[in-house]
Amino acid sequence: MCFYIASAQTDAFKFKRNIIGVNSAWHKLQLPNQLYKNANSGFDDLRIFGVDGKDTLEVPYLLKQRADKVISKEVDFKPVNESANSNGFFYTFQLNSASTINQINLAFKEGNFNWQITLEGSNTNTEWFTILKDYRILSIKNNDTDYQFTKLSFPDSKYLYYRLMIRSAEKPGLLEALINKTDTIKGTYQDVKYKTFRLNNDAVNKETVIDVTLENPVPLSNLSLNAQSDFDFYRSIKIEYATDSFKTDKGMQYNYASLYQGTLSSLEKPEYNFENTIASRLKITIQNNDNKPLRLGKLELKGNIYEIIARFDKPKLTYAIFYGNDKIKAPSYEIEKFESKIPENLTSLTIGEEQKNSTYTTKIEKPLFENKVWLWALMAVIIALLGWFSFKMLKN
Known part of the structure; x- marks a missing residue:
């Protein structure tokens, strides 16, 4: 769907940058750092226009930022053993199946503790292999501080059994253990x-x-x-x-x-x-x-990095990105609803240097009393009113 604007709406924007390299319908372009200084903080004013004779074609786009995406999957297990010796207290967990994990989140009844822990893995529940050793977990809770560090993070491990040993003089009040496989899809x-x-x-x-x-x-x-x-x-x-x-x-x-x-x-x-x-x-x-x-x-x-994915319905036009308009609202384009149909491998375009938009105009409303006709008319009314009040006073 193309957007034609009868009288080129580019005159509402203070700045523009030429877009170079459009040769197909879909492209991506990275916003340059220098653009952020004069664009609105929420990017409501970003528009891409192409010139087609006397008309202006508005290009629909999506604005993307490539942040890290964390995917965490909880792994089912059951506690199978709890014991203690002179070294500390032991908690053994059995997974429903040998799955890859890399994180265990613990919750304790105690509000204040400082413990060293060891985490081991086994497939037989007899021969154990060390995953973490002398790993410190801590909880401090008082009037000034409420801080906990009870997350065990380690490289991907795949065992059927996991054994947690906590060095503590008294039995820890372990309330909960959540076992997860967490993956991070790196952003740009x-x-x-x-x-x-x-x-x-x-x-x-x-x-x-x-x-x-x-x-x-x-x-x-x-x-x-x-x-x-x-x-x-x-x-x-x-x-x-x-x-x-x-x-x-x-x-x-x-x-x-x-x-x-x-x-x-x-x-x-x-x-x-x-x-x-x-x-x-x-x-x-x-x-x-x-x-x-x-x-x-x-x-x-x-x-x-902020990246624009845009659809250029007429690649042969001359295109530019416009910005610098405090009064405009964010655009709403249909391609937002059909994002899954956008091709994956897109060619990057080059954005040129910032220019002042030569067509930019602002409506300046002149004060009413700058008009001499209005001024003389007002003076005539004032003189007439003064004369009428003076005549009434003399008559009384």
Whole structure:
């Protein structure tokens, strides 16, 4: 279905970029980083137009971001043995069939514990093979902290029996064990370089604040932080991005919105995923409480790439992508309902440099009193009213 617009609607957009290489009906194109600065944050204003004489053809498209896709399948099992000796407490699980697994999630009655565990696998329930050794699980619950790390992650294993040994002086209150096979379909990311990295250890508020600025607004969805200490640690961490700025006597100030809130721990990889967000400035806050600040080193940022899949019904036309319109609503195209019919192997197109749209126009409404006729008419009415009130006063 083609979209023809009688009077070329391209004049409503401030910017354009030529699209090069259209030679078939279906293509894909990656949005360049420089586009995000002038496009709307939700991409409602993105349009692709082709010129056909005096008419303008609007191209239907889908906007995609290739994030990681996690698929987790729960594996059925039954507990078959529970025992203890001087080494600790043992829990044995039998799978309904020998299936590949790589994750076990545990839940305990206790709110506070710090245990070392060993996980073994066997197909005979007699000869055991070590999967995890001296693996630490932890739970801390008090007025300031509610943190748990009870997920066992390990390489793909395929056994019929699994035995969990917990080193504890008292019997653990194991409430639940969930056995899973988790796979991650990797998304498409690009590394993001930052312009400045400013770290401040605030002794008054007992926190470390890192301000990060980027060259331009770009998509961000992943942050990795190199945090080190001579001892194990767990700290609250908050990641925010600047939504706008304003000038004050103390310089530029920023309003922030949350991207991620959680825990920075020596037990887990300090890598955080959040919804893909266009940002140019970040603030990372680590709550130290009464602890010594961590040694913070390399910071890595990544973002999901935005990609357009478009259908060009007339490949021979000249096409361009337009943006820069704060008042327009997001488009609604039928191809969204028939995505399964889009070919898989699509040729990539090249998007040219940003140009100011030469046809862009804005309607400027002149003030009413700029018109001299209206001004003289108003003065005549005022003089007539003053004369009438004066005559009444003299008559009385």
